[in-house]
Amino acid sequence: MIEVQGVSGQRVAVLGLGRSGLSAARALRAGGAQVLAWDDSPEAREKALEEGFEIKDLTRDGAFGDIAMLIVSPGIPHLYPQPNKAVANALREGVAVDNDIGLFFRSFAAAGWAAHDVPPRVVAVTGSNGKSTTSALIHHVLQEAGKDVQLAGNIGRGVLDIDPPEDGGVVVLELSSYQTELARALTPDVAVFTNLSADHLDRHAGLGGYFAAKRRLFAEGGPDRAVIGVDEAEGLFLAGQMAEAPGDDRVIRVSVNRKLAGPGWSVFARKGFLSEYRKGRQAGSIDLRNIKGLPGEHNHQNACAAYAACRTLGLSPKVIERAFHSFAGLPHRSQLIAEKDGVKFVNDSKATNVDSALKALKAFGKIRWICGGLEKEGGLSALAPALENVTKAYVIGREAAEFSLQLEGVKAEICTTMARAVEAAMSEAQPGETVLLAPAAASFDQYDNFEKRGEDFIEEVRSRL
Missing domain, CATH: 3.90.190.20 (Mur ligase, C-terminal domain)
Known part of the structure; x- marks a missing residue:
């Protein structure tokens, strides 16, 4: 468990008691907070009560008089199409609103890190399609390479349920727009944007709001490396915003539509072949056509993004290629x-x-x-x-x-x-x-x-x- 930092002695409310909500409540309590919990479901409230959490109806007027912070589960709207009544109450009373992702990033670095030779790192993956496969593929490659790696977020374990990472450990997070739009802290070491297509438009009041929620992963914390799919206008725009110059290799552009040229760092796939270019020269390649766990162009895009992320972590092309061949794919995804x-x-x-x-x-x-x-x-x-x-x-x-x-x-x-x-x-x-x-x-x-x-x-x- 990642204990939440900076909450000792505070009364903190948790709205929504599903997997992420209960996980956040436990991590807050471990960090010394007094947790008050609410869910519209009586069954969910009963489960929280059995774990010793105080139940408080946060939808009532005046409910936040003595509460320092509200933690909201991903499925609960805080702005569009209209805010949940408990969230609206908190905002009216000036209470800070956050989610488990924000708690994770503010609490991830622990005092024991001073003894690490290599600080742990976080790779965060977002996008409309392919983020689960890309996250799982990065995790698989790192695991096959013998790294200490954990998979969490929208896939795998809850972000606050993971174990404190070891020396040189890596945490791979899959993050949806519901998670990135509200987190008050977003500071991954490597951020990945797969692609963008229309989805969840009512929750974000249109495509622009949806993209803005994804963009926060890059704009809020400034990752050391940004892996960005540039086959849509939004990704191309985001890459342009993140890069200081054409040769800025902190940004790795990814495509399955065209060869990417120029002095920067890029990874692209054409006719089933993945190519990596740096400073105008080829630095690696993989034949993806016979990799059973990654069929089709959309999976080739996932492979390019995962490859780029793993390269930023120091893995060689041959190590990545070998791991690709043993990747079985994810259930319900090709x-x-x-x-x-x-x-x-x-x-x-x-x-x-x-x-x-x-x-x-x-x-x-x-x-x-x-x-x-x-x-x-x-x-x-x-x-x-x-x-x-x-x-x-x-x-x-x-x-x-x-x-x-x-x-x-x-x-x-x-x-x-x-x-x-x-x-x-x-x-x-x-x-x-x-x-x-x-x-x-x-x-x-x-x-x-x-x-x-x-x-x-x-x-x-x-x-x-």
Whole structure:
């Protein structure tokens, strides 16, 4: 556990008692704070009460009269579309509002670090798509290289649940916009920005607010190194803001759309080959085409970002390449779950928006595509460039008929349920084809989350093999 610093003797409130909320409450108590907790769920309150935390309704007027700080869990809005009542109360009374990420960065450096030969470092990864795979890949490479490394944040353990790092240790954090937008301290040693596409727009009042939340990871603390995907205008702008000159190698630009030239530091992938350039000369390369855990252009972007981050930590290209080959990938993200009679079965349930689904469709040819669910804003027109790869679509979800009407030029069957979709796709699949779950939609019309949807797909496939 990372004990929170600077709170001894203070009364600190925690709003939201899920994984991150309870973790923050424990770390605050370990740091000497008196913790008051609140959640709208009676079950969550009961669990906190069993752990000895005082329960206080923070939504009531005057609730913050003796409270020094409010710690808010990621899913609770503090500004848009409208602030939670407890957050509004705190702000009106001048109480500082933070989250577990802010607590982590203000508390990470401990007194014992004076004895370290090499201070521990933090690599923080954000972006719209690929941040989980990129974070897990960095963690895997460092682990294979024999480093003391921990994975936390949106993936792995809660940030305050990790062990105090050893000499030369590395903590890899996956951070969502919900986490970066509110943290009062953001000081990673290496910050990674994968890409940007429209998502969570109601929470951030539009794309500009969403990008601003991501940008805080770079602007607030000034990382020693910034790895930035520059295939979108926002990433290109961010790289320009962070670099002092064209040759400033504190910024590593990443692309899968074009060769990156110039005097600076860059990593790019073209036609399945990763290349690293520094000061106009090639410094490393990897053939990504036969790495099973990283299929498709979107995973090549993840590989470039992870490669760049690991290079900043002193790893050689050969060490990174060797680790790439043993990376199995993450569940529900271009996950190869089976292969039989020349047909591949791939679970990309995490493709919950059009942009991520587009990347999944581009990664494979001759696709039997299982799609559908709770559609997000913007429609499906952006999928058009990859629909030529689709042999047939099998549409699930409560609004399957409406969803299928947007798939112009694609033969589609309305299946509604996962069982029916898998049965139909498997019965019709031919050698050389891929049965791909890439929904391009949220799961909440039928499942609790995308993990449950992916698990259902896996179960239905394996029960028929």
